[in-house]
Amino acid sequence: MDDKALIYLDNAATSYPKPAGCMLRALARYIELGASPSRGGYDLAREAETAVSDVRHALRCFFGADEHYPVCFGSNATDALNTLIQGLTEPGDHLVSTCLEHNSVLRPLHHLRAQGRIEFDLAEFDASGFVNPDDIAAMIRPHTRMVVINHASNVLGTVQPVSAIGEICRNKGIPLILDVAQSAGAIPVEMKNWNVSGMAFTCHKSLLSPSGIGGLIIHPDLPIRPIRFGGTGIDSANLFHTQTFPYRLEAGTLNFLGILALNESLSYLQELETQGYRQMEMALTEKLRDGLSEIYGIDLYAAQSLENHLPLITCNVRGYVAADVGAILDGDFNIAVRTGLHCAPLVHKHISTAPNGAIRFSLGIFNTGASIDAAISAMSIIARNA
Ligand SMILES: Cc1ncc(COP(=O)(O)O)c(C=O)c1O
Known part of the structure; x- marks a missing residue:
């Protein structure tokens, strides 16, 4: 070379x-504040928990979600998509998705089908790289559990007509699950306006944060089960995983440094947007x-x-x-x-x-x-x- x-x-x-300034500020804050969020009654742990809650709030604003929508942190979009797909499906369910999906959707679908648990149909895309909402509508059956689609193709770059697909899902009473791995930070996302019931994000792409932090935002009525069980810092006497959001979908200690970095990046993106x-x-x-x-x-x-x-x-x-x-x-x-x-x-x-x-x-x-x-x-x- x-x-x-x-x-x-x-x-x-x-x-x-x-953005180096953002990453350094996050690291400095982590060094100052790095107790375990929601894991202690002392001031420092409470301050850490407040910092995490502030980032959950910032994400809701950033993605156009209501204040009562739970924001659950995980490690990336793959993790969040597995939680959404596996946590919502029951044996015998049918799912609708598209040929534009990343393996983080295709592989969970194929594994679940190979285990005999689900069936699915995939809508094709046209020569310009767009899925037709009518094709999605035509695939919905009485036992379709969800529609799961990629907001923007990581190969073709095409941004799908999510609002029209959300409208179809709302009319049929089926949750729309959206993968915003590529779009988050690159283009606007309007979770509530588009009738999205669950959304998976990753922070190391256009959200300009480090790898290892991502998560999901859901409509509070989404009947989702945890797929991982463990410590949450609350409800510790219960030998079953807590049902309380956001902890229901968060098992184990959070990536606090990643969350602080995301906070800095979100502010930075808002500033960049004005330019x-x-x-x-x-x-x-x-x-x-x-x-x-x-x-x-x-x-x-x-x-x-x-x-x-x-x-x-x-x-x-x-x-x-x-x-x-x-x-x-x-x-x-x-x-x-x-x-x-x-x-x-x-x-x-x-x-x-x-x-x-x-x-x-x-x-x-x-x-x-x-x-x-x-x-x-x-x-x-x-x-x-x-
Ligand atoms: C469309 C899409 N979905 C999901 C993912 C998975 O993201 P991650 O590897 O951060 O989980 C990617 C990553 O390239 C992607 O492009």
């Missing part, structure tokens, strides 16, 4: 770098899309329109395997991208890019016009040599 500065375009995997960071990211995405689309031999996926789209572009170079392009971008140009199937094998199957997948450029708040120019130029050199 040469001495070129790293151009990081893999923010859909995890955002990099993290129009989302518009800036999309302007750079458009620049990348336009630059790549002018290069002979590059195929773009679902990027004709960038309306309802995340700041990411996925493509292939004809004559190359995606992983080889990634290796050249890394080795010759010091550009970090994600190649392959992006943990979403059905998306690649449907756009005919399996088994090698594609090259994904995903932007973040620290990217500049110069980094996009460098990526376009590198791709043009690679395509010319194909």
Whole structure:
């Protein structure tokens, strides 16, 4: 590798770098306050518990949830999706989902089906990368327990019509479970307005926080069982896990440092919003899309329109395997991208890019016009040599 500065375009995997000031402030607060939240009657533990409650409140505001919606912390979106899917399903249930899902939904569904516990149907997406709400409606059966969908595809970047799907679910009395792993922080999320009953988030992507912190927000009437049992700091005489929210879905000591970091990142994102960071990211995405689309031999996926789209572009170079392009971008140009199937094998199957997948450029708040120019130029050199 040469001495070129790293151009990081893999923010859909995890955002990099993290805002240093936020992370340092969180660490300082943790050093000062690091008792176990909700695990002690002394002042320091109570202060830690208040700090956690403040972040639960900040998340409700950030995601458009009501104040009485429980916010339960876990380690990431995968953890939260497992809790939602396994904690809501009963033997014999039917679920509706889509071919746009990440393995964090597909694998729980396939494991539960292999155990003979559930059945499911997956709605397909159109050539532009969108699911049709009518297809979801048509799949709902009398014993459908939930609809679980990805808000925004981590492969194609397309943002799904959640509000219309939420309306269908509300009319049929079926909970809508939403995976906002990619959208949280990148685009607005309106949990209550969209009739979402349960939402899984992860904080290390566009929420700009460290890995190991995520969780779920639910409608308080959602009849969800815990799938992990253990200490909660409350109701300790009970040998069964507490039913009280948010502890019902939190077993074991929380990632307090991660929660404090999330608090800092949420404030930082709100400040960035006043400077129009989302518009800036999309302007750079458009620049990348336009630059790549002018290069002979590059195929773009679902990027004709960038309306309802995340700041990411996925493509292939004809004559190359995606992983080889990634290796050249890394080795010759010091550009970090994600190649392959992006943990979403059905998306690649449907756009005919399996088994090698594609090259994904995903932007973040620290990217500049110069980094996009460098990526376009590198791709043009690679395509010319194909
Ligand atoms: C759409 C989607 N859902 C879920 C996940 C899982 O997130 P985590 O690995 O943080 O649990 C990802 C991660 O890439 C994702 O893109």
